[in-house]
Amino acid sequence: MVVLLRLSLAKDEVPGYAALAAELGMTASEIHAAVERAVAAQLARKENGKPVVILAALRSFLLHGARYAFPATHGSLSRGVPTGYAAPPLKELILAGNDPVPVWPSKDGTARGIALHPLYPSVPQAATRNPELYELLALFDGVRAGSARERALASELLEKKLAA
Secondary structure (H helix, E strand, O other): OHHHHHHHOOOOOOOOHHHHHHHHOOOHHHHHHHHHHHHHOOOEEEEOOEEEEOHHHHHHHHHHOHHHHOOOOEEEEEEEEEOHHHOOOHHHOOOOOOOOEEEEEOOOOOEEEEEEOOOOOOHHHHHHHOHHHHHHHHHHHHHHHOOHHHHHHHHHHHHHHOOO
């Protein structure tokens, strides 16, 4: 899912597996395996050997199935990188109450809140390197872990960001 969301941002030039691996904190073989799974699931296709996300399929999966395939798991109070309604763009639309915000646990994090385990361990670092990816990942967390209102807002924003 992390690889597909990053590839969905590549409008013109698709980065190679080594570049994606460095950016996302994964190995090139993990990137390759993720792309092959996405192709098998018909969420992506290959054109001239390069992966291309099928945006309509990805949108449908993100909005209707991904939260079941990647259920949210929470931990204890932790320092980390804000996600879900505590991160852009949802944080501009939802007023946080007094409860601890969801965070991806990270020693480099700037917020204290309830741990929401990311899709992949390197997500907090990858998100801080790429603000567009950060927004997509935080919106996905809004869909998979948020209240009904948060899910609705996150779904609407994800649809707009992944418009073909």
